[in-house]
Amino acid sequence: MPVHEDTKISDEEMKGIMDSHGEYLIRLAYFYVKDWSTAEDIMQETFINFYRKAAQFENRASLKTYLSKITVNKCRDHLRSWKNRRSLFSNSLGGLISNAKSPEDTYVQHTDQSNLTNKILELPVKYREVILLFYYQEFTSKEISGLLNCSENTVKTRLRRAKDLLRQKVDLREWEGMQDE
Incomplete structure (x- = not known):
């Protein structure tokens, strides 16, 4: 070998x-x-x-x-990175220029955006990462604190704030899995 x-x-x-x-x-x-x-x-x-x-x-x-x-x-x-920021800017500018979508495309996009996963992806990175690591990757708050180089209390605070933000955006039926935790 x-x-x-x-x-x-x-x-x-x-x-x-x-x-x-x-x-x-x-x-x-x-x-x-x-x-x-x-x-x-x-x-x-x-x-x-x-x-x-x-x-x-x-x-x-x-x-x-x-x-x-x-x-x-x-x-x-x-x-x-600068490359990522430049790409985001040009994509958003391109979206403004060519925003002629069919009603079907608009409906599909609207339906997709109501999905819990998409709502999580819309969160700021510091909240998105703790939600994803805790609920989807099943790390403990202590393991997450080690991954993110912050205290365990910071992780718990970010989880609470992320859930508060999601409560405002998500239909309660989609929210069932995270309500009681």
Whole structure:
């Protein structure tokens, strides 16, 4: 088995890690960046970064948590990047110029936007990430605090505020899963 000289992981082990964590990481990245191709790029960058620096992984947290932290950091870097901001600006400008949609397209878009997932994706990143990590990825508030480099109380406050924001936007039937928690 070939082993990269800077790392302690074989190509076969890396393939197994990619197979077992790839789908999870791409979904995590997508919830941040809201674009599949960008999420795929971030997932690939995460695995490349891990492969190059696998020797630094000290098993203080689970591999899933470690890879999640790398992914979250890469997503944050992407969201702060000039390239992303320029792309968002040009997309919104293009939407203003070509806003001639058929009634069917408008109805489909309106229906899709009423979905709970879309409402979560509309939240500011600091609220979206705690909701997604807690409810969809099933991390504890303590694990989330480690991922986001903030206190556990900050995570709990963000969860409460995110749920308050969602209550204002979502039909109560869609809200059932998060009301009592």
